Amino acid sequence: MHLVVQAVILGLLTGGVYALMASGLTLAFGVMRVINVAQGALIILSAYLTYTLFVHAGLDPFVALLVITPGMFVLGMLLQFVFIRPLRSEDREELSLLVTWAIALGIEGVLSVVFKTTYRSVNTGYTNATWDVGGYTITQVRFYGFLLSVAILGLLFLALTRTRIGRAIRAVVQNPVSARLLGIETERVAAVGFGLSAATASAAGAVYAMVYPFNPNSHYDLISLLLTIIVLGGLGSLGGAILAALFMGVAEAVLAATISPTWAKLTFFVALLTLLLIRPQGLFGVKARGAI
Amino acid sequence: MSLLQLENVVAGYGFGDVLKGIDLTLERETITCLIGPNGAGKSTVLKTISGLLHPRHGSVRFEGEDIARRRPRAVLDLGIVQVPQERSLFPLMSVWENMLMGAYILNDHREARRRAESLAERFQLVRDRRTERAGSLSGGEQKLVEIARALMLDPKLLLFDEPSAGLAPQARAQVFEVLGSLRGGGWTILLVEQNARSGLSIADCGAVLDAGVVKLEKPATSLLADPEVARLYLGARRDPVGVSTNRPPERPAASTRVTATRKEKPVE
Numbered sequence: 208m209h210l211v212v213q214a215v216i217l218g219l220l221t222g223g224v225y226a227l228m229a230s231g232l233t234l235a236f237g238v239m240r241v242i243n244v245a246q247g248a249l250i251i252l253s254a255y256l257t258y259t260l261f262v263h264a265g266l267d268p269f270v271a272l273l274v275i276t277p278g279m280f281v282l283g284m285l286l287q288f289v290f291i292r293p294l295r296s297e298d299r300e301e302l303s304l305l306v307t308w309a310i311a312l313g314i315e316g317v318l319s320v321v322f323k324t325t326y327r328s329v330n331t332g333y334t335n336a337t338w339d340v341g342g343y344t345i346t347q348v349r350f351y352g353f354l355l356s357v358a359i360l361g362l363l364f365l366a367l368t369r370t371r372i373g374r375a376i377r378a379v380v381q382n383p384v385s386a387r388l389l390g391i392e393t394e395r396v397a398a399v400g401f402g403l404s405a406a407t408a409s410a411a412g413a414v415y416a417m418v419y420p421f422n423p424n425s426h427y428d429l430i431s432l433l434l435t436i437i438v439l440g441g442l443g444s445l446g447g448a449i450l451a452a453l454f455m456g457v458a459e460a461v462l463a464a465t466i467s468p469t470w471a472k473l474t475f476f477v478a479l480l481t482l483l484l485i486r487p488q489g490l491f492g493v494k495a496r497g498a499i
Numbered sequence: 500m501s502l503l504q505l506e507n508v509v510a511g512y513g514f515g516d517v518l519k520g521i522d523l524t525l526e527r528e529t530i531t532c533l534i535g536p537n538g539a540g541k542s543t544v545l546k547t548i549s550g551l552l553h554p555r556h557g558s559v560r561f562e563g564e565d566i567a568r569r570r571p572r573a574v575l576d577l578g579i580v581q582v583p584q585e586r587s588l589f590p591l592m593s594v595w596e597n598m599l600m601g602a603y604i605l606n607d608h609r610e611a612r613r614r615a616e617s618l619a620e621r622f623q624l625v626r627d628r629r630t631e632r633a634g635s636l637s638g639g640e641q642k643l644v645e646i647a648r649a650l651m652l653d654p655k656l657l658l659f660d661e662p663s664a665g666l667a668p669q670a671r672a673q674v675f676e677v678l679g680s681l682r683g684g685g686w687t688i689l690l691v692e693q694n695a696r697s698g699l700s701i702a703d704c705g706a707v708l709d710a711g712v713v714k715l716e717k718p719a720t721s722l723l724a725d726p727e728v729a730r731l732y733l734g735a736r737r738d739p740v741g742v743s744t745n746r747p748p749e750r751p752a753a754s755t756r757v758t759a760t761r762k763e764k765p766v767e
Binding site for chain 2: 371374375377378381382384385386387388389390391392
């Protein structure tokens with residue numbers, strides 16, 4: 208029992224970070240019908256940026272975020288402008304899959320040349336520090352990462368509900384034609400949406416860099432995990448993605464602790480297949496259109 | 500000077516022309532109802548005015564200015580608001596948020612709230628259901644909120660594309676009642692309607708569009724009284740006065756438009 212509770216704690220902490228990673232993906236899909244398979248690569252890119260700033264400038268990963276996040280936001284807008292915007296809206300969903308895959312491979316290639324394929328990790332002074340709470344171990348880095356994810360998701364939620372551009376984003380998600388008729392510049396909104404989506408990758412990357420060793424190929428693992436989560440949660444639903452991420456985090460940790468880590472990876476696919484058989488639109492999907 | 504004037508407008512999609520030289524004039528503060536069979540180009544006329552579609556030839560003059568080449572946003576800035584045929588509320592936002600979105604281009608939250616409050620006095624539905632998700636309202640209720648939202652910018656010209664399409668008879672009557680009540684509020688309205696009788700009964704002017712041209716442009720009452728028009732465009736003879744709550748006659752050549760409307764009707 209102790210083992211299971213310990214695993215649940217670990218799973219929730221990991222799940223919070225998964226939630227942050229998935230939020231960017233689901234946002235891009237909701238606003239633009241773009242399945243951004245480069246999200247994993249953007250996270251790994253952020254991990255490398257965190258690593259570089261840590262090793263060469265001595266910046267703590269949580270501080271480095273203040274620099275990396277705006278950078279990723281701008282990069283996201285640029286990617287949208289250069290690669291996504293020229294796609295015709297009728298076949299954007301299909302073509303975006305290919306285009307963002309190309310972006311992912313491009314990022315992977317550049318990272319492989321610059322950093323080689325050796326595994327790296329960011330070891331801060333508190334990387335291995337833990338707390339003991341009632342007999343259960345909590346890794347400090349994971350806890351901070353969890354808090355950070357919750358904070359950023361909260362900010363994202365506030366931005367979507369309380370700001371003008373946020374309302375415009377939700378309007379475009381829910382009814383693009385009507386949004387245009389009300390004077391919302393959908394392409395500009397799409398660029399900001401993609402920028403926000405890429406910006407979430409920066410915090411995710413920083414946490415990833417502190418918790419796991421990574422190399423340029425790590426984005427393959429990430430993206431398969433993230434796609435599972437957003438399909439599970441219902442494409443385009445932010446709330447669904449968060450719940451699915453927490454669920455997957457816990458399921459993975461509990462299975463890894465009780466059976467074996469090899470089986471844990473498999474849970475994602477078992478869960479996904481089972482869900483798709485029972486509820487093809489995902490847990491919280493609203494048939495076709497998103498639900499931000 | 501009339502508010503809007505279309506002269507010899509030719510427009511269409513792809514290679515074909517849907518409008519083959521339209522002439523239409525809207526006088527200020529009147530309601531004009533555009534009727535005609537499916538595929539005649541009624542919705543295309545609205546799209547040409549609102550800037551969603553640019554005409555190939557001809558001019559669209561609004562207060563004397565040619566607006567034929569403007570983008571939707573620029574047309575909106577002039578005070579022309581279009582309510583599309585499809586459901587146009589944001590289903591996951593509350594009724595109130597939807598109202599505020601109607602004044603998005605104002606970029607003034609306080610003013611938007613003030614206008615929404617004053618419209619809430621006029622529209623009981625907005626007042627009573629303001630916190631409810633727009634998607635939970637029935638089709639007819641959603642249409643009424645769409646109409647209220649269209650007034651948020653206090654537009655000079657309102658374009659309604661088949662507001663009664665796909666609604667139950669009672670809801671349809673309510674929509675026409677509200678549209679009729681807009682008369683005298685300072686707005687000019689162009690209404691495209693499949694339910695021709697009901698549409699004409701609240702209109703000052705009527706125009707018959709057939710095969711891409713305006714066949715007739717007359718006071719609404721004389722169109723309703725014209726036996727030839729009744730036979731060709733209004734279906735079987737019926738009491739022409741008042742809002743018809745019966746099912747409208749379906750044209751035998753019912754094309755994709757009608758089926759499309761049915762399909763769009765979501766589960767309520």
